[in-house]
Amino acid sequence: MKILFIGPMGAGKTTAIHSVSDIPPVNTEAENTDAAQHSKATTTVAMDYGEIHLDEGDTVALYGIPGQNRFAFMWPILGEGAMGAVLLLDHSRADSLETLTTYLDAFPALVERGALVIAVGHTQQKQSEVLPAYRDILAGRSLALPLFVTDVREKRNVLLLIETLIANAEVNQLQDAL
Amino acid sequence: MNAPTISSPLRTMCLGHLETLQKVDHFRMAAVCSTDGFPIATLGADPQQSRRTTAMAAALDGLSKSITQELSLGTLEGTVLECELGLVLCRQVHASNRNLVLLMVLSEQATYGQALWAIKNTAREMAASLQQLVEQNASL
Numbered sequence A: 001m002k003i004l005f006i007g008p009m010g011a012g013k014t015t016a017i018h019s020v021s022d023i024p025p026v027n028t029e030a031e032n033t034d035a036a037q038h039s040k041a042t043t044t045v046a047m048d049y050g051e052i053h054l055d056e057g058d059t060v061a062l063y064g065i066p067g068q069n070r071f072a073f074m075w076p077i078l079g080e081g082a083m084g085a086v087l088l089l090d091h092s093r094a095d096s097l098e099t100l101t102t103y104l105d106a107f108p109a110l111v112e113r114g115a116l117v118i119a120v121g122h123t124q125q126k127q128s129e130v131l132p133a134y135r136d137i138l139a140g141r142s143l144a145l146p147l148f149v150t151d152v153r154e155k156r157n158v159l160l161l162i163e164t165l166i167a168n169a170e171v172n173q174l175q176d177a178l
Numbered sequence B: 001m002n003a004p005t006i007s008s009p010l011r012t013m014c015l016g017h018l019e020t021l022q023k024v025d026h027f028r029m030a031a032v033c034s035t036d037g038f039p040i041a042t043l044g045a046d047p048q049q050s051r052r053t054t055a056m057a058a059a060l061d062g063l064s065k066s067i068t069q070e071l072s073l074g075t076l077e078g079t080v081l082e083c084e085l086g087l088v089l090c091r092q093v094h095a096s097n098r099n100l101v102l103l104m105v106l107s108e109q110a111t112y113g114q115a116l117w118a119i120k121n122t123a124r125e126m127a128a129s130l131q132q133l134v135e136q137n138a139s140l
């Protein structure tokens, strides 16, 4: 099973995969020369890769994309065969709501299948304060995707996102079969 | 083509070295970019196209580096794509505090050996120039 971590630069895709991976993750970090976009020291240029080993012997493969638009050519390459994606957003950025729209547009196949979980990070505020604006955007597109406030530096938070994605995919499959 | 509109010493230095590569037989284009994919200098391609190409070169370079590390093969020197209609050569340019990616594309009649020799030499000379610039101007 393959899961994708998507979202803008600095949202926490690389961090999330580091938090949960049962193997040392594969990184492709390069020096970040685009301080205007984000102040962090390094940035992913090709992919992140990690694995979760489930009790039943199954492996969940985790792929992180490079978030900047100039690396959008990598998105379909990494997305090939993914059962779903976790979209990470950075609530501290002024353009966080627009970014949700951008990513919904960039991954239409996942959206259509309902194979997307949205996680808003970088905030101390409560879910009830943060999420309505995001929910409105989803409602405007008649979407009811799982939506969380989270901090992906914590392993259990990332696991919750992945479990939700998998559970949701199973429900969708059931509904399709009916 | 793609003359340096921003007259930065780094770009000028890179363009000078790219002009050497231009003399390689069956040259199509060459570019220098940051390791996170921003074009610094290009020769033989329009700016829009080269922005896409340098982002891809940086991803290729980053992935090649990870593979090199994964297999404990020391330092990555470069990556070569052998294509039906040409060659793509990607080469690391190292200086202290600053690394660049050098990219050259040749059409199908090109000779592998000549191309490899040329890009190796240019990368080495560019690294020396880059080191000089770094020492003159730490904020490069």
Ligand SMILES: Nc1nc2c(ncn2[C@@H]2O[C@H](COP(=O)(O)OP(=O)(O)O)[C@@H](O)[C@H]2O)c(=O)[nH]1
Residues within 6 Å of the ligand: A007, A008, A009, A010, A011, A012, A013, A014, A015, A016, A040, A042, A043, A044, A067, A121, A122, A123, A150, A151, A152, A153
């Ligand atoms: N304060 C805060 N920092 C976070 C949160 N989530 C992630 N980070 C930090 O934000 C940065 C995200 O960087 P990175 O994982 O490279 O982002 P990527 O570009 O999406 O891969 C890291 O320094 C994380 O430690 C959060 O919820 N709150």
Ligand SMILES: [Mg+2]
Residues within 6 Å of the ligand: A013, A014, A015, A043, A044, A048, A064, A065, A066, A067
């Ligand atoms: Mg990353």
